[in-house]
Amino acid sequence: MTTSAPGEQDSPSTTGEPPRINVGVLGARGRMGTEVVKAVNAADDLELVAMVEAGDWLFNVADAGAEVVVDFTRPDVVMDNIRFCIDNDIHCVVGTTGFDEAKLATVAEWLQPKPDLGVIIAPNFGIGAVLLMRFAQEAARFFPSVEVVELHHPNKVDAPSGTAVRTARLVAAARRAAGLPPAPDATTDSLPGARGADVEGVAVHAVRLSGLVAHQEVLMGAPGETLTLRHDSYDRASFMPGVLLAVREIRRHPGLTVGIEGLLGL
Numbered sequence: 001m002t003t004s005a006p007g008e009q010d011s012p013s014t015t016g017e018p019p020r021i022n023v024g025v026l027g028a029r030g031r032m033g034t035e036v037v038k039a040v041n042a043a044d045d046l047e048l049v050a051m052v053e054a055g056d057w058l059f060n061v062a063d064a065g066a067e068v069v070v071d072f073t074r075p076d077v078v079m080d081n082i083r084f085c086i087d088n089d090i091h092c093v094v095g096t097t098g099f100d101e102a103k104l105a106t107v108a109e110w111l112q113p114k115p116d117l118g119v120i121i122a123p124n125f126g127i128g129a130v131l132l133m134r135f136a137q138e139a140a141r142f143f144p145s146v147e148v149v150e151l152h153h154p155n156k157v158d159a160p161s162g163t164a165v166r167t168a169r170l171v172a173a174a175r176r177a178a179g180l181p182p183a184p185d186a187t188t189d190s191l192p193g194a195r196g197a198d199v200e201g202v203a204v205h206a207v208r209l210s211g212l213v214a215h216q217e218v219l220m221g222a223p224g225e226t227l228t229l230r231h232d233s234y235d236r237a238s239f240m241p242g243v244l245l246a247v248r249e250i251r252r253h254p255g256l257t258v259g260i261e262g263l264l265g266l
């Protein structure tokens with residue numbers, strides 16, 4: 001087991017302020033986990049009580065008294081982590097990607113016997129990215145053509161991004177609701193993959209490039225015009241306001257919440 005010593009902490013409040021929320025971070029030494037540790041340590045109302053990495057004993061978070069766990073690990077381990085948190089009555093804020101409808105249904109089922117417990121799963125905690133998804137949903141019904149392009153750093157483990165898949169699903173649902181036919185496309189691929197992945201009829205393309213962090217474009221087209229919606233995360237600090245909002249709000253949102261739109265009042 002590697003170390004799980006928490007970072008610098010403020011002393012507990014003696015001024016009658018509400019008690020701080022005890023937070024554990026899973027994937028604490030990863031790209032996102034490192035940023036979450038910094039953000040929690042910098043927040044007066046939160047206390048970092050556990051940092052857990054691959055190979056660590058997950059019971060560290062329970063033993064340390066974590067009330068909320070933040071998970072930025074890997075798609076292949078996140079379900080086990082959520083199960084552990086639910087079994088141990090710990091709220092769970094999940095940024096790790098890789099959730100399909102079946103996995104979300106499983107988490108909802110696990111939560112059923114624990115009506116006071118919350119799990120928030122969001123493919124993107126960036127406020128701009130959440131707004132981009134909303135704008136894309138709004139615009140979708142006006143354009144016969146739509147494609148999603150996500151662009152990320154080359155160490156990302158999954159493709160397409162969780163955000164791109166969710167964006168495509170939301171856009172596809174808006175198109176269905178408006179009664180739009182499939183996007184026009186007379187192309188026959190001469191190489192498999194040339195037209196990207198098909199997510200409910202929306203083409204999704206994944207770019208991996210050194211120098212990038214996390215970026216997404218939604219391209220929409222109609223005769224004689226196009227609309228391009230683009231969001232750029234240049235720094236992982238961009239995800240922290242959303243993560244901290246979820247940590248602070250989760251006790252007021254029992255059950256499964258997908259995305260942070262509701263927490264933002266959208």
Ligand SMILES: NC(=O)C1=CN([C@@H]2O[C@H](COP(=O)(O)OP(=O)(O)OC[C@H]3O[C@@H](n4cnc5c(N)ncnc54)[C@H](O)[C@@H]3O)[C@@H](O)[C@H]2O)C=CC1
Pocket residue numbers: 026027028029030031032033052053054055072073074075077094095096097098122123124125126158162239
């Ligand atoms: N929802 C959002 O806003 C965002 C989501 N992500 C997602 O978060 C996930 C992590 O991304 P990165 O931090 O870039 O990856 P990373 O590879 O830098 O970090 C993952 C960390 O998790 C650790 N880990 C692996 N298995 C573990 C386990 N069983 N228990 C505890 N720790 C474990 C790894 O050792 C590593 O340090 C990915 O799914 C990514 O797509 C990334 C950025 C923003």
Ligand SMILES: O=C(O)C1=N[C@H](C(=O)O)C[C@H](O)C1
Pocket residue numbers: 097123124152156157160161162163164213214215
């Ligand atoms: O791995 C990343 O970096 C990111 N992952 C999330 C995703 O897959 O959507 C969110 C953001 O795009 C950064």
